[in-house]
Amino acid sequence: PPDPAHCPPRLEGEQAQVADELRNRVVEASFSITLLEGVTGSGKTEIYMEAIAACLEAGRQALVLLPEIALSAQWTGRFARRFGAEPALWHSDLGGRLRRVTWRAVADGTARVVVGARSALFLPFDRLGLIIVDEEHETAFKQEDGVTYHARDMAVVRARMSRAPVVLVSATPSLESLANVGAGRYRHLRLNARHGNATMPEVSTLDMRADPPERGLFLSPLLTGAINDAIGRGEQAMLFLNRRGYAPLTLCRTCGHRMQCPNCTAWLVEHRARHILTCHHCGYDEPIPQTCPKCADPDSLTPIGPGVERITEEARATFPDARILVMASDTLNGPAATAAAVERIARREIDLVIGTQIVAKGWHFPHLTLVGIVDADLGLGGGDLRASERTVQLLHQVAGRAGRAEAPGRVLLQSYVPDHPVMQALVSGDFESFMQQEAEQRRPGFWPPYGRLVALIVSADTPDAAELTARALGQDAPRLDGVQVLGPAPAPLAILRGRHRHRLLLRARRNIAVQPIVREWLSRVRPERGARIDVDIDPVSFL
Structure with a gap:
């Protein structure tokens, strides 16, 4: 079983104070809600593990919810180093037999710590003493198929039923949680500095109107130059684009026909590595046709816009000697493949990481010093009232992968609207003021959370x-x-x-x-x- 005395960390200053606060909440053994807000790289995971240690010392069980099962590989490694044993896992990739064994271990109390996806909330805990919701702002906690619920909110309900504390953890808390802090319903603990000697990365925008890429390409010369410099110094770089596949739209140059899903109001996305066009909503796919289905013109179909595969193709041509790794949900099938990829990055076998939102979450890459956001404007369109909030959260998380050790980090945002409030908030690092502006815009019309x-x-x-x-x-x-x-x-x-x-x-x-x-x-x-x-x-x- 996990041993709370196995390898305790040396915490100092505000880290030690926050860890003591969380331990006190657990020792009280009563329902409470705490928002733990800390900048990326501030040691939030190590600190809430001290709350888990207090829970184990009290003879109770702890539940940790993660938004992505891909995160569980690196998380369980950190847990094992701290407690000398692995936690129980609960997610959709587990086989039937292991699920039965884990379910029984939770029910009889032998599974002392469980880490899992949102469905772990419904496990039959015998003596639940603590719930942690890591990256509480993540929309992945919302279940939209079948029974709709938000795991963050249900975690609060479950904690109340179990008379246990719940800790919501994030570098960029949701406006809902911040509003609850403002109303006095949640306690608020903050970590304002990165752990050790690490400093926050320097963030700047690249105005794509002033420094556009060459025709047919998507990376600004300023960004490719910065990547070359980082790799030349023996450091690692990352390119981020939150779009899977090769291109989001395929268009006929002759007649203008667009390749659309027969089952959905959605364009088919080209996945060139698999030689298919696929729908990301229903899973329909078909081979990439040689002629246009409408006008029958041969070789007239052309990809429009970049996906992560297309950026990888451009990067291989631009940096022919670089060792490149792609991290996307369709290239990393499961926690084991993700763990292997993370291990390669940690061993410095990779120079350039190219990824979708999977790279934004909680990873610790000490030698990664440069992050390039290929399309910082991507999430700002559409009719989503939280578009700006989500974009700031996602890009701030991605930016947080840079400069997490001694070497300073740098983040470059490619944008056509560098004056947008989202870009200004990311450059200034003033997340608090940005969220206050968001609140002021939503409050008069009674939009959530008001x-x-x-x-x-x-x-x-x-x-x-x-x-x-x-x-x-x-x-x-x-x-x-x-x-x-x-x-x-x-x-x-x-x-x-x-x-x-x-x-x-x-x-x-x-x-x-x-x-x-x-x-x-x-x-x-x-x-x-x-x-x-x-x-x-x-x-x-x-x-």
Whole structure:
């Protein structure tokens, strides 16, 4: 079993103070909520492991939730070094037999510490004494298929039921958690400095209007020059683009035809390594055609825009001697492959890491000093009210991979809108002021977290059934003070997996209980044959 006295860290200053605070919460053995906010590289993991140690000393069980199972490999290694034993794992990649063994070990109390994905919340803990939600701001904690729930919020519920403390951990907390701190519902602990002698990286924008890449390429000469310099010094560099595949759109140069999924309102993404076009929503794929399906012109189909495969192709041509590793969910299938990749980076067998959002989470690469964001503007479009908040969080996390040891780090953001508030917040490092501005924009209109949202998603086999059901919901919408219903309207993803979709959005003031209102509303509407209505309280996706 994990031994709390095995290899305790030497903590000093604010780290020691915060660790003592968390230990006290565990010793109290009562329900409490603490937000642990610390800059990237400040040692948050080592500090909350001291809370786990206190939990073990008290003879109770601890649960740690991670947003990505890929993270579990490096995390379990750090845990084993601290406690001399590995924790129990719980995620979708486990085989049936191991799941049964783990489930029983949790129930009889022999599994003292469990680390897992959001579904680990529902394990039958015998004596749960602590819950940690690492990277609490991550949208991956939201379950959107089947039973919809947010694991961060359910962790708070589970902790209350178990009379245990819950610790929410992030370098870039969600506005929801910050609002709860402001309202006095959550305690707030902060770590303002990186561990040891490490300093925060220097962040600057590359204005793509002033320093554009060569035609047909996507990396600015300033960025490629910086990568060359870093590799020349024997350091490591990273390129980040949150887009899988080779190109997000394939277009016919002759007739303008766009390759679209037959089951969804979405373009097919080229995955050149596998010689296919695929839909990232339903999984449909087809071989890349030699001629245009519409005008039959040969060799007229051309990829538009970059994915991570295309950036890798450009990097191999630009840095022919560099040892390159690609980290994306379709190149690393499971925690074992991720662990092997991380090990290669740590052993300095890699010069340039190219990755999607999988590289943003919690990794510690001490020799990595330069991070280049290929398209910093990517997350800013669309109708998502949290677009700016999410972009700041994601890019701040990616930037945090740079300069985590003695060598100083540098981050270059390629952007066509360098004056955007998101870019300015990343350059200044003033996350707090940015989140205050976000709050001021949302508060007057009662947008979350200052109001409640409920999404009603109507889907049906036929367009008519979906539209008639959505229209019936709109006509019977509640008309109450402090409640507004927007829609119905076709969903941005108007067809998904062959089903036609419409959306309505109920917005209410924070002090209004929305569940009874929605329940009563649905009781008055009878869906058309073949139609269904899904309800998503506090949605994070608006597709």
